[in-house]
Amino acid sequence: MYAQIVVDVPTQQTNHSFDYLIPSDLTPVIQPGMRVAVPFGRSQRLVQGFVVGISATSKFSGKLKPIDHLIDLRPVLNAELLQLSYWLAQQTFSFWISCMQTMLPSVMRAKYQKAVIALDKNLQKQDLFQGQIMKILDNQLSTQMQKQLSLWQKNGLVEIKYLVKNQAKQLEQWFIQRQSYDYSTLLSQIKPQAKKQRQLLQLFIDNPKLKSISLKELLNKYHFTAATINAIVKKGWLAKNKQVVWRQPASQPVEATTDLKLTLLQQAAYQKITQAKDQVVLLEGVTGSGKTEVYLQSIKYFLQKNKTALMLVPEIALTPQMVAQVQGRFGKLVAVLHSGLSAGERYDEWRRIETGQATVVVGARSAVFAPLKNLGIIIIDEEHEASYKQEDNPRYHARDVALWRGQYHHCPVILGSATPSLESRARGQKKVYQLVKLSQRVNQHPLPQVDIVDLRNQDNLTAQPDLSKPLVSALQQCLKQQEQAILLLNRRGFASYLMCRECGYVPQCPHCDISLTVHLQEHYLMCHYCGYKEPIMKICPHCSSAKLRFSGTGTQKVEQQLQAILPTARIIRMDNDTTSRKNAHSQLLKQFETAGDILLGTQMIAKGLDFPNVTLVGVINADTGLITNDFRASERTFQLLTQVSGRAGRAQKEGRVYIQTYNPQHYAIQLAARQDYEHFYQQEMRFRHQAGYPPYFYLIKVTISHRSQAQAFKMAYNIAKQIKPVLTSSEQLLGPTQPTVARVKNRYYYQ
Structure with a gap:
């Protein structure tokens, strides 16, 4: 038997499968989708490969190499994902191996090691081997030792071998297990002075249902010592063994929730989704119209039919709130996949999905490859978001992958948004997608009142350049009424750049054609493209002047201005700088919900968040997105402003929005203020048609x-x-x- 294997050598010449001989002992167990280690090239080095097919014949006429060994005991890519990987490679002009690796947790990528094996027993006494037969080689070997190894290899005294190391490991912990004794009678056999031993037995007496408990918990929570535990284990009254445990993403305790009564519009949308079969449904609903409730009840419908569900959200910032809502309904059936998880947590969540323990997956872009079987529904929330597009190889769009999987499983794909992308909306209009609208907020709540603040008008300006009088007045009123506010500025850091007022010098990144952004709190200048940093200078390197000033603005600067105007306000800043730590997104959102007055942040706070006490939204500068040379600049600005406006007045209290701008007449800003998607769609489509841009044309960028x-x-x-x-x-x-x-x-x- 022969296996067709795609090897882990991402080049154009190797971008196809190679035939390998299957050793007779592996013939009964090998399956497509498994990872194997195979010799490749003249050096016979071992590389990881994926089995993509098995056949009784081979087209290769020469002598075939045999597979060295299996890395997996069961396939890690099922038949669907193997087909999808091939389609993705063709669609995105990517290497097939890269597409397969993209579908798996990072720990399942191979780690390669080079080892030297001593074939002569006398060599094992050398310092290099220290009595061992094999030594793993690293780059620390001296030139002398490298020469010596080369000579030994020439004379047949050593063999160089390449090893493929599987990094995917299950987490094991020590557990202490109850044995079949009556612990009440055993207490009398322990000396009175051995108080801790008596307490340990008492723990099992007081909790008759306690079969086992982790050693970690006994040491940390109950403060027993290892000596106490080992003394009881030695007597045979308790047993100590290792068990596999699941690493679960840290999350806040979630209260179970029940279905809410749907409005007539929600009910109509729910029925269309559950009857859609393999159609694409574009769910266009104004902010606060209850799209999430429609998603949850649709998922429940398909779970009752023994199917699985996949739900994508565009930002990690949205995951904590969405996960809490989905877990509230479906509990332990929910798995979470996003880049904020540790490698081990991601691997364990992937295993829970792959083994069928989790049947609902919530995650960001890469969760679209979750190994769910028998998919019943795929939901893409905020489908218009640019973050669904992967910017490096393979350059896939999660929406395209979801549509492929929807066709494969004959299941509906739901694209939800208050501001659909023009491409999706045009397909809805052409009836390629089924267009379903939720045109009213739940319980008939009005959309927030929006004021456009013209920053060109001197009467609107305050001593703090980024905060206008109307916005400051609204913030003061909001705090007085003990309500919360969200402020958006889509630019992190303190200032856009540092400039010398004498000679006009602006520090540039040495590696990129871009000025360095000022990060005042951290005392450095930073390039947001490559991460280069340098300390903030006090003297101009060109003219030695000390007249250096910060120009432009960023979230750090606005935070400072807010603290000057509103000294008692509890301000929480959310941008790439404050959310780099693990679980920072959920912690900051929880902090804002329970003890915050103002949430200031970049676009990560603009969508999907639902806080009942938020009545005020302020956009510090609506023009930051308009001045980019991107044909989607107006569309993205309109979407961002509409989304962030929708964070206000979502519960009983009415909302108010202030949009600060130097372009108050721009159609994207005017129509976003009215949340008038239909007029924006018509106008933008006219411009796109005149300029020959998508969705009237397909666009390919060659870089x-x-x-x-x-x-x-x-x-x-x-x-x-x-x-x-x-x-x-x-x-x-x-x-x-x-x-x-x-x-x-x-x-x-x-x-």
Whole structure:
């Protein structure tokens, strides 16, 4: 028997399967989807590979190498995911092996080691081997030792072997187990002075249902010593053994919830979703219209039919609130997958899904590859979000992968948003997708009143440049009434850049064509593209002037201004700087809910969050997204403003929104203030049609990069030269041109 194997060598020449001989002892157990270690290339080094097929014949006429060993005892990719990996590789021009690895937790990627084996017993006495037969080699070997090894290998005294190490490990812990004794009678056999031993037995007497307890808990929670526990184990009254435990993502205790009564609009949406079979349903609902409740009841419907459910959210910041709501309904059936988990937690959640213990998955972009079987429904919340697109290889869009899986399982895919992407909305209009609308908030609550504050008007300005008089007045009123506010500024750091007022010098990143952002609290200048940092300078390196000033603004600066105006306010800042720690998102949101007045943050706070006491939303600068050279700039600005406005007045109290801008007449800002998606859609579609942009055209971006600008430039023009002759009359070529930031991490870019 022969196996078709895709090896872990991501190059164009190896981007297909290779035939390997299956050793007779592996023939009964090997299956497609398993990982194996195979010799590859002339050096015979072992590499990891995925079995993608098994056959009785081979097209290769030469001598085939045998598989060295299995890494898995059961397939890690099922038949669906193997098919999906091949489709994804073709669709995104990626290496097949990269697509397969993307579907698995990072700990399941192979780690390679080089080992030297002493074939001569006398060599084992050498310092290198220290009496052992095998020594794992590292890069610390001296040149002399490397020469010696080379000589030994030439003379057949040693063998160099490549090892494939499986990093995926189950977590094991020691447990103390009850034995079949009457512990009440055993108490008399323990000396009165051995108080701790008596207390340990008493713990099992007081808890008759306690079969076993972890050693960690006995040591930390009950403060027993290892000596006390070992003394009882030695007597045979308790047993000590290792057990596999699941690493579970830390989450707040969740209260169980029950279904809410649906409104007539929600009921209609629920019925269309549950009857949709393999259709795509675009659920367009204004903010606060109860889309989440429709999702939850739809999931319940499919779970009752013994099917599974997948729900995607765009940001890790949204996961804690959404997970709490889903766990409130479905408890331990829910698994969570996102990049904020540790490698071990992610592996254990993946195993719970793969073994069928978890039948509902909630997660960010990569959760779309969750190994769920018998999918009944796929939900993509905030489907318009750009974060569903993976920006490095394989460059997949989670929505496209979800649509493929929906077709495979013949199940409905629900795309939910208050502001659908123009591509999805156009498909809804053309009846490619089924369009379902929730046009009113639950319980007929009004949408918040929105005020546009013109920052060009001097009467609106205060001593704090980023906070206008109307917004400051509203914040003071909000605090007075013991209500909460959310403030959005889509720019982190303290200031956009540092500038010398004498000569105009602005510190630039040495690796990227971008100015360094000021992070005042951390006392450094930082590049947000490559992470380069340097201390904030006090003297200009060009003219030696001390007249350096901070220009532009960021969340840190606004936080400082807020504290100056509202000294008693409890301000919680949420951006990439404050959420880098594990579980920081959920901790900050919990802190705001229980003991915060103002939540200040970047776009991660703009969508999906639901706090009943938030009555005020302020947008510090609505123009930050409009000034980018992206054809979707107006669409993204409209979406962001509409989403953040929807955070206000979601419960009984009415909401108020202040949008500060230098472009008060811009249609994206005017229509977002009215939450008028229909008019925005019509106007933006007209512009897209005139300019020849999606959704009227498909768009492919070819990016060329090189460490030499001349080489990148030359190659970009060569590629353009090859493309032009083969274009049809309905196809256009734009560029080649440089992107806004032409150099990143010392590479020059053309597109």
